[in-house]
Amino acid sequence: MGNGTSIGRVRGLGSAKTGVHHWLMQRFTAIGNLLSVLFLAVSILLLPDLTYASVAEWMARPVPAVMMILLVVTTFWHARIGLQVLVEDYVHDHANKFACIAALNLAACGGIAFGAFCVIRLALGAH
Amino acid sequence: MAKDGTRNRPLSPHLQIWRWGPHMFVSILHRVTGDGMAFAGLGVLLWWLGALAGGPASYETFSKVMTTPIGYIVLVGISWAFFTHMMSGLRHFVLDVGGGFELKTNKTWSIVCPILGVLATVAFWAILLLR
Numbered sequence: 652m653g654n655g656t657s658i659g660r661v662r663g664l665g666s667a668k669t670g671v672h673h674w675l676m677q678r679f680t681a682i683g684n685l686l687s688v689l690f691l692a693v694s695i696l697l698l699p700d701l702t703y704a705s706v707a708e709w710m711a712r713p714v715p716a717v718m719m720i721l722l723v724v725t726t727f728w729h730a731r732i733g734l735q736v737l738v739e740d741y742v743h744d745h746a747n748k749f750a751c752i753a754a755l756n757l758a759a760c761g762g763i764a765f766g767a768f769c770v771i772r773l774a775l776g777a778h
Numbered sequence: 779m780a781k782d783g784t785r786n787r788p789l790s791p792h793l794q795i796w797r798w799g800p801h802m803f804v805s806i807l808h809r810v811t812g813d814g815m816a817f818a819g820l821g822v823l824l825w826w827l828g829a830l831a832g833g834p835a836s837y838e839t840f841s842k843v844m845t846t847p848i849g850y851i852v853l854v855g856i857s858w859a860f861f862t863h864m865m866s867g868l869r870h871f872v873l874d875v876g877g878g879f880e881l882k883t884n885k886t887w888s889i890v891c892p893i894l895g896v897l898a899t900v901a902f903w904a905i906l907l908l909r
Contacts, residue, residue: 730816769831
């Protein structure tokens with residue numbers, strides 16, 4: 652093991668063990684998106700119409716309600732990871748990058764909380 | 779990025795250097811549709827859920843906006859972005875397991891994926907509007 656260059660210092664040490672987490676989560680959430688968004692798309696096509704009564708009655712049922720909450724979680728998580736890559740590719744200034752990723756995390760958590768709350772409120776009979 | 783001392787370093791070839799091919803197009807399209815959906819798609823999703831939770835009056839407002847010409851453009855755009863991103867995403871899954879890297883196969887699926895995305899969008903709206 653050399654100590655001259657940065658590549659020389661890490662060569663032969665093996666993997667860092669945690670490097671693939673981001674990559675794997677992007678794939679896991681992609682599978683979640685595929686299932687949940689296709690469920691939503693097919694459901695929209697199967698509903699008799701898209702009036703408030705039809706959609707609200709559908710979403711208050713247990714399976715659609717749970718699928719919609721899972722959809723919100725998996726899509727926002729996937730978007731969070733994807734936008735992080737976008738930020739890392741195009742925002743080079745360290746401070747700006749930190750600010751972007753901080754904002755991104757807040758927005759993603761906020762989106763998940765708001766979406767899940769709306770579905771639960773509807774499903775537990777707000778109207 | 780260009781700091782003193784790094785200014786004369788060789789630059790990595792970028793978009794304007796490579797000869798354009800469909801694999802570049804589908805890769806860029808994947809990012810554009812994905813990031814587009816992250817803003818417009820998830821925004822409309824939250825508005826839709828919020829309108830439903832808010833009750834019939836707020837849902838009425840949502841429906842009215844989304845059935846204007848601009849609303850339809852947004853919804854068709856989001857659905858196109860979803861189906862296109864889904865097709866190129868499925869292509870990524872194949873590439874992830876090491877398949878589809880042969881030049882001809884790679885080129886073929888790079889052309890087919892965006893076309894499948896458009897066809898799925900047309901099919902979705904045809905079923906929705908013609909039922």
